[in-house]
Amino acid sequence: MQTTTPRQLDAHLIERFAAIVGPRHALTAPSDIAPHLEEPRGLFSGRATLVLKPxxxxxxxxxxxxxxxxxTPIVPQGGNTGLVGGQMPDGTGREVVLSLSRLNRIREIDLSSNTAVVEAGVVLQVLQEAASERDRLFPLALASQGSCQIGGNLSSNAGGIGALAYGTARDLCLGLEVVLPTGEVLDDLRSLKKDNTGYDLKDLFIGAEGTLGVITAAVVKLFPKPKGRELAWAGVGxxxxxxxxxESALAKAGAALTAFELMERTPLDFVLRHVPDTRPPLAGPHPWHVMLEISSGRSAEDARALMEEVLTAGFEAGRLEDAVIAQNEAQALALRHLxxxxxxxxxxEGGSIKHDISVPVAAIPAFIEKAAEAVQSVLPGSRVVCFGHMGDGNLHYNVSQPVGMDRAExxxxYRAMNDAVHAVVRAFGGSFSAEHxxxxMKREELIATQPAIATELMRRIKKAFDPAGIMNPGKVI
Structure with a gap:
């Protein structure tokens, strides 16, 4: 997509960029830049001679x-928690990393409209805690919430455990402030629940991974804090x-069912083996596990009664082998930590080949069976590590190396395993990129597998928004 030949970052150009943010916020020392050049899994890295922190x-x-x-190519970066390399510069050293971490103000919390205006660098957990202090809930919840940032959450359309009841980051956003590649600012920080005035431009930037512009602020939805929340862990066959x-829990609890996680025994065994201060959630082993949460806007007693009704029905129907309800917040935190x-x-456990997939909820059992067969056809002895958000069809279908095998071998x-698992995903009408x-990582596969007209439309949009081709080149499309 690049239409302008990238200019080398010579000393004069670095000075011009640094003058915008001030010397303290223009990082050029290798030790200062290093944390911005490798993502959490170590699969992607890059080079840069300049990191700007506006x-x-x-x-x-x-x-x-x-x-x-x-x-000059620009690579926006939030908390650097992404898992597909979208926040990484390439290996040329010509790309400038744009860190949004200093844009970290919560500009407003409006209790009447149940909204918050937050800047892109606000850490997710900080927003959660600020909402909680005002008796509100911001329901986006991720394992990386202590370091990931709102701008990155929106740019990747993050999902997480709460997506079952509250939707993804896109569903939680009402308005955006975005800086376009030309430097123009789109100020669309409106908190309207209903607005049918033309194209919904914000949805182009959510999930675009910084390829169309830089999200600098957002209006996000808040919800009344539940008066009762119950968490249970169950063993199933x-x-x-x-x-x-x-299906039974959803029929009984409806919107009060706020989480439903499915986990194979293997990932739980890994946690108990390698994570300190963890203990088995149930008395005996089970091939599969479920973690479910029920939230009530009425009372703690209502949430407990509804959870007990769901579990009782599960036992009576022979769906549950064992279950436990957290008796206090400490127990609930321990179960969530597992x-x-x-x-x-x-x-x-060694090398792991990751898959972030989604299929229709009803197809999950059949998908798991067929995918296991595909895994063994690629490399017998590989260990399936399956867990994820069953309630919305999103599974983290990971595959660990056979015991004793060399990691590099x-x-x-990796490619053969991805191809085999993703072929099963496509057979069930699913997606190979559910929330990451x-x-x-997945750019070439996206282009190879989606309809040609979809790729062409994405390229037209990219060219219209970014005619100079400077925004996060080599990512997405």
Whole structure:
């Protein structure tokens, strides 16, 4: 897409960029730049000679104006928690990393409209806590919430455990402030629940991974804080039993069912083996596990009664083998930690090949069966590590190396394993990128597998918004 030859970052150009943000916020020392050059899994890295940390929307505008004039590629970066390389510069050293971490103000919390205006660099957990202090809930919840930032959440259309009841980041956003690659500012920070005035421009930027512009602020939805929340952990015999339990729970609880997570025994075993201070949630082993949450706007007693009704029905129908309800917040946190630690707990087991997929909820049991067959056809002895958000059809279908195999030898099968699992995903009408985005990792597969007209339309949009081709080149499209 690049239409302007990238200019080398010579000393004079670095000085021009640095003058916009001030010397303290223009990082050039290798030790200062290093944390911005590698993503959490270590799969993607890059080079850069300049990291800019603007402190205002106006500074972002001036940076992009200069970048367009000089053909300097810009890579927006939030908390650097992305898993597909979308926030990483390439290996040329010509790309400038634009860190949004200083844009970290919560500009407003409006209790009447249940909205908040937040800047892109606000850490997700900070927003959650600020909402809670005002007796409100911001329901986006991720394992990385202590470091990921709102701008990155929106740019990747983050999902997480709460998507079942509240939707993804896109569903939680009412308005955006965006700096376009030309330096122009789109100020659309409206908090309207209903607005049918033409194209919904904000949705082009949400999920675009910084390829169309830089999100600098957003209006997000808040919700009344539940008066009662109950968390339970259950053992089930199969994904089919879990699906039946989900359908029953949804019928009984409706919108009060705010989480429903499915986990194979293997990832739980990894957590218990490698994560300190964890303990089995149930008395005995089970092939599959479920974590479910019920929230009530009426009372704690109502939430408890509804959870007990769901679990009782599950036992009576033979869908549950065992279950426990958290008796206090400490127990609830311990159970959530078991689920949230499943990604990290895979590292000591050696190489892991990741898949962030979604299929129709009803197809999950059949998908799991067929995908397991596909995995073994690529490399017998590979260990499926399956867990995720069953309630919205999104599974983290990861595959750990066979016991005793060399890590590098195993990871040489990455492409073949991806192809095999994603073929099963497509057979069930699913998506190979449910919530992590495309970035560098999945760009070629997106182009190869989506309809040609979809690729062409995306390229037209990219060219219209970014004629100089400076915004996060080599990502998404």
């Amino acid at each position: 402190g205002s929307t106006q500074e972002v505008s001036r940076i992009l104006t200069l970048a367009s004039e000089t053909g 199969s994904p089919a039993a879990a699906l039946a339990l989900f 689920r949230e630690a499943m990604s990290e707990a895979q590292k000591p 195993y990871l040489a099968h 985005g495309i970035g560098r």
